[in-house]
Amino acid sequence: MPEPGALFSDIRLAGRRSLIAAVSGGGDSLALLLLLHDYLKCLPERPSLVAVTVDHGLRSESAAEARAVGELAAARGIAHRTLRWEGAKPASGISVAAREARFSLLAHAARQAGTDMVLTAHTADDQAETVAMRSSRGQGRGTAGIAPATLYDGDVWFLRPLLQARRATLRAFLRERDIGWFEDPSNRDARFERARVRLSLDEARTQLLLGEARDAQRRREEEGRSAAHLIRNYAQQPVPGLLRFSLQAASDPEAGLYTFRILLAAAGGASHLPDEERSAEILRHVLADGRRASLSRVIMTRKGDWLYLHRELRNLPEKPLVRELVWDGRYRISTESPEPDTRIAPFGTVNAAALDLPAADTPTHLLLSAQAAEPSAWVGDQCVGLAQQMKGIALRPLAAPWAKLLPSFDLAPAAALLGLMHGEPPPALPFDGHKGHNE
Template identity: 50%
Template sequence: MQPDPRQLFDGIAFSRHHGVVAAVSGGGDSLALLLLLQEFLDSHADAPALTAVTVDHALRAEAADEARFVAGLCASRGIAHRTMVWRGEKPATGLSAAARSARLELLAQAAQSVGAGLVFTGHTRDDQAETVSMRAARGTGRGGAGIAPASLHNSGIWFVRPLLACGRAELRNYLAKQNIRWIDDPTNDDPNYERVRVRRSLTPEGVAGCVAEADDVASERRLLGTRAARLIDDHVRRMAPGLYRVDPALVEDTDSAGALYALRVLAAMVGGASHLPPENASERVFAALRDGVCATLSRSVIDYRSSGVYLHRERRNLPVRMRVRQGMLWDGRYRITDGDGLHVAPFGGVARDHPAEADPDLPQDLQFAAQFAEPALWRGDALIGAALDVDGGVKVGVPAPWATLLPSFDVDVAKALIRLLGGKTVLALP
């Protein structure tokens, strides 16, 4: 069956954007994406401009030739193209994860440079099945939702995956009928990679089962996030920088699953954690809160008082003093948007002499505990002040664990955290 561009792209709000980017490696999936997207855009007079972007990770000698191959194909079809190269030293460990992160950053940079708000990638139905199968082997719960149809990068760029319903063979047949050749990455046949081994083990029935499971888990995850968002809006307040009060009614809410999930995302946000705390550890803390017991979870202190349950960042493993870099993510909790020539570090003990503005009835020990872990800007040994309050240095709260990439499954609960932080509303789904 031929993929239909209208079915793939009709639901996307192209009218909001002046430009779009297609991530094209030269492989069959990404080339099919490019041609299908061009076909769709060419059928609309007011369509945004299309740019193809190839990322050269500088890890294989052939990568530069592959980028030139894509550039030549684009030139023959009147499509703008650029190559982004991952420069600098590569890590000795965690190379695959670092390469994925670099690819996102480079694609986002390319999109910004051409005024594009959307980046399209060629993830397929087969990729989805492989991802779900690998995560199932690790016992991942929420991860069973697989690859999200869209994800919001911290740059404000949406990464969109319109081919998740298309099979790899279907896309290659589409290219073959147009006499378009593609490049096969040799790593896609290397059994040293887990994904290759999983790919070889999956039958067509196995692919269908994994995709159906992903759809079910994704639906449950979206619904749970919506319920948790309601509870956060109703029961959680920001009392001072880094300090949040939870009404004990949240712990007693009849929607215990939604309340537990709300606690997990709150703990991750307050602690700046890149992942939600484990469900079993969260359940123990949740039970302890019902008994009025204090606890720690995901680098957050959860302090039960007569006036409510308070969350703040615990003192351990705070960042060391470092030079401010524009846009840096600090402690997983704040993005420092400016502060050239300054250093950023936690307030630490000097927090007692620099209390943040807060409700006068708020216990002073809680104010100090929260301020202790908040970012302050320094010039040499001189404290300039809280990052938020200093000219040239601004902190923006981010909804950890979605500080870098927000899957569309989690938009509702992330919006609740952003409202709590006083941040800007998340861009509408594409």
Template identity: 40%
Template sequence: MPPTNADHRLDPEEIFAGLDFNRLTAVVVAVSGGSDSLALLFLLDDLRRSRVAFPRIVAITVDHGLRAESAEEALYVADLCKAAGLDHHIVNWAEAKPATGLSAKAREARYRLLRDAAGEAETDVILTGHTLDDQNETFMMRAARGGERGLAGMARFTLLERETWLVRPLLGIRREDLRGYLRARGIVWRDDPSNANPQSERVQVRTALQEQGSGDIPARVARKGAQRLAVNGEAATLLLGHVTVTDGVRAEVNTAGFDQYGDAAQRLAMGVLLAAMGGLSFLPSVQECGKAVRHLTGADGPRRMSLGRCIIQRVKTGVTIYREMRSIPDAVIAPGCAMVWDGRYRVSNGAPIALRIRAAGDDGVVFLQEGGCGNVHRASISSSPALVVEGRIVAVPAGPHHGNVPAGVEVTRHVALFDHILSGYDENLAASVAKLFGLQDYKRFSVNQIDKN
């Protein structure tokens, strides 16, 4: 059934503006059976019908297996897609469910399964149905926890694992408008009963917003988004102008002219460096970043301090930052397997032998020196990775003339802060880090991050 005048406010051309469908052969849509994702799917189908050429739409329903009704809901979506002539696949989270942190693990599994589905469909774009209501709720929950960066809300696009775009075209649209669109189309949605659980923080916030209204939250989100982009840009300039990274394991920060940047940019730049050098997937707290800045400028504490799994050593021109020798994993990677080691290196073992990876330590420093590296920064090399085969170090990838990495083994620098999930707000900031570390740049996407509503 085609759209009627009742849903004239929802213009697919406007909703999906910024997405270059011409370059795609397929696009994945995450569809749970709820109103938001079903509206997303059929609005995209409306766009497809209005164009001569369009990529194949692949609807994916992730069944987490957490509710008795979930299998039937997935089949309901399958029937809707079949009637509309759309491809649909059900993927199951078949792993054992964790006793704690279930929501976070389920979200992680959902994104992994969606990425896998995108790979099978030979596309790098996944669309999800997050709405303006979701954005308002997210703002309220983050405001209650404190902090500034999170108040920018969900980005319109996010890069997953450096490869796949997660795009949220409906962030500026109210859920009730989407439901009006579905009613006009005669499409029934399924409500998830967990969305009515009064113990859920999101449900409590949703109820409060329904009673009180959202007020100026969208405008506040837009302002915070603009502020985040501005501070990111300033921090990126600071990093590229004042930081040198050697061998991926040691950062030198020059203080000359450092104070010309705003306090927020200084703190962010130091936080990004600590996360990258320490293998963290999150920024240190604002307080910790401020402490690092004070230490950098010589206004706080001793010459040497530990923060964010890093050592910050004050020198004449600024500070040197490197990973401290604490809580560094010692792991064995079986043939055909891969892992991210210490949040800093991605190691893929395509060799026919088991590979051990551990901190290089003093014997790694000796290995490099005996290999012809005379001037070795002992502390940073000691906490860098060493590849061990049959009890013998064969390579220290962070050092120059590092030895022979076994054939079939790949070792690349990993930035946990951005490589797993990169918010569209942070594109320029991540690009500056990639340049500092001599890494391949992140994919870039052209969508305006500032909400126009």
């Protein structure tokens, strides 16, 4: 079993008063909790540790398992909370919904504890299974697997310090301490893809998949650094909501295409990069004949040496102005004193046409089209003004497609994208040493 110091010493704990360990009661998460507790006891200055169990309410045994985790934690002087996934559960896509609920509840617990750090117990075996599933579906960039860190909702880091540890080793550690754990029956239920993959993997295949993951991670990070370079040097934002990309860089068959897909997602507020083949086809046609095209809710127009991108006007949302909301996947909008009759809706073509725009080297109709799709404050049928210009309303651009989940693999292009759009940079990776190489 690796020494706790080898697992956790790269994590930057200085200045953090607490941290969260996600503990389900399974063998991996119990080992994480005990190893982390041992490590923290050796530090002269250490944050407080809070174990959090998410009870999804999907099995009759889950409440008792959460209580058992609480008892184990209390016996060792570790604070413990149980958070329950309340409300109706979806009839389909339950695994995805449960994962999102788990992220949300754990992030909420972290914020309440005054920390930006949640540790989870994903192992090397989880990594191999993930890569096997994604490879079977041909998910190119996804074959990098599970990132050592993921930023959730822009402010909470989910760290996976056990990604180099094996499941069998962690269970051996628990047996040495005479500690039992709970087995989720779904882990061996062949109706679930991960269970089928888990049962099919032997040691040789597992090692091969882990090697493939490391290679894919290096490629993904290299691609991200190349895209970040192109964004910083060949992309501009003439006005909020309008991006342009130099044709000199757009014609690059690899880095240029990847950067183009990132800009498409950003301009359209998409939660995923647009399809690679479709993006390449559209880009070829636009570069060849200069025609106007649309993809992923984005209008693309070639003018001179630039490719312009802005949000199309259809399917733009209208939302009541509350203390904080995400609008169109592109902006996080907040206010301290929301007015009950105020909503956030698109500015519209009529209002955009009345703008007095400064002279620029950008075609006026593109500036106006982009502004028409920007968020604005409305009271009844009256537009009060663009949200970005309203006193008391804060507007933060989001780095779609990483607004909700930003894997550490993609930190470089996300930071460059936020710099382009004058957004807040993502927080630094909470790692020292080798794990922090893509800061």
